[in-house]
Every structure is written in C-alpha cells, then in structure tokens.
Amino acid sequence: MADNNLRKPTISVTPENYKALTQQFTPKPTFVKNVVRAFVVGGIICAIGQVIINLFIASGLSRVEASTAGTATMIFIGALLTGLGVYDVIGKFGGAGSIVPVTGFANSIVAPAMEFKREGYVLGVGAKLFTIAGPVLVYGIATSIVVGFVYYFLN
C-alpha cells in the first residue's frame, strides 16, 4: 500500500492547529478597503447628484421638483454609462458605492436587458428590464401601502 511508504509527519498537526495555520495564510478580508471604496464612490455619486439638483434649483424649480428631476437625470446617466460599459468599471472598484445609489438601480435595469436582447424585444429586453427592478418595485410599493394604512389608522 502506498500509505506505508509515506513517512510519518514530523510535526503533529491536529485539526485545530491546521485550522489556525490555514487561517494564517488565507488573505485578510478586504473589509476596510471595500468600505473605504464604497464610501468614496457612493459619496462622489451623491455629490454629483447634489450638483445636478442645485442646477435645477438655480433654473427655477422648487426643491422637491429639483430633487425629482435630479433623480431622473442620475437614472439617465447610470443607464447611459451601463450601455457604454463604463459602469462595470465603476462597479468593480466601488462595490456597494455603485450599487446603492439610483445609478446602480439604473445599472441593474440595463445590464440584464442588454444581455438578453437576443431572446427578443418582449421576453428578452422587456422582461429582463425588471430582473432586479421588479423585486425593488414590489417590496417598495407594498411597503408604502402598508405605511399608508398604518398612518391612516393611527390618525
């Protein structure tokens, strides 16, 4: 048997020791790096959004209208950058910093729709637009209705 030819291990490694050893050699989790990147990228995207909103206010829109128009503009930018393939690069660097802003929502709409274009314009593009937007709308709208009901019965 091959086993008999193997020399005895020179150090006694218990499973516990082995665990500790492997832990020593596994790369450290990149928590800190990811957090810093998410903060910077997410912060920059929101700062750009603020500049756009300020421009809408300067052009005479009310604060609420400007905020709505700013969100729509950011959705446009996010969708365009996804189409151009630029948002992928931002996403690889920024992690959640690129997912959480509304530009990331636009990205989650365009990316699968573009990918499944070959399956047609109805079941490909039309359906896949809502791969992630669907759940977001379902939970978002449902929550808002529950909130409305609770508010109604509390007042």
Place this chain on the structure above:
Amino acid sequence: MFNMIIPAFIVGGSICVIGQLLMDLTKPKFTPAHVLVSFVTGGAILTAMGLYEPLVKIGGAGATIPLSGFGYSLAKGAMEAVGERGVIGAFSGGVEATAVGIAAAVFFGYLMSVAFKPKG
C-alpha cells in the same frame, strides 16, 4: 451651486458603507438585488418612523440619491396622500410621488438596452 456637496458626500458615502457591510458580512447570501430591495424597504420604514426626514434635511442628495431615498419618497407620498384623500391615498400616494423616477427608469433603461450591445 456647490451648496450641500460635502454633506451629500458624507451622508451618501455612509449609506453606501452600510450596503457594503451588509454584503461583506453575510457573503454570499446578500446579492446586489438583496441590497437594493432592503434599502428601499428600509428607507420606507425609517421614513414612517420619522427617522429618514432628518437625514434628508442634513444630507440632501446624499439621502435621496441612494435607493433608501426611493423608499423615502414612496412612504412620504403614501402618508401625505392619506392625509389628503384618506385610505385610497395609501394606494395612490407612493407611486404618484415616485412616478417620474419609475417612468425614467423604464424609459431610459429600455432605450439604452436597445441602443447598446453588451461588452465582452
């Protein structure tokens, strides 16, 4: 024009950090889709409890551009409409308040998916 940019950067960045921690600490259960859904839902619930409005006051776009801001608009719209129209407002208010965003997402999303080919 440069009003509120620093607060937007700090508040927006911090909200994104929460998303990053959610993903990293629960790997691989929490996908980007889960992050987006929980931020919309969480934003709506925080708004109902009166906790998100102050964040919007402090952070401006830093609180409204993240998806939790979408939840904020939904919940705020529903509550305002209930105040004006009663219980029917619970159904109409949220979607009304976010109609521009939803329509923009569908329209621009469709346009870009048709216009561009996926890379790679």
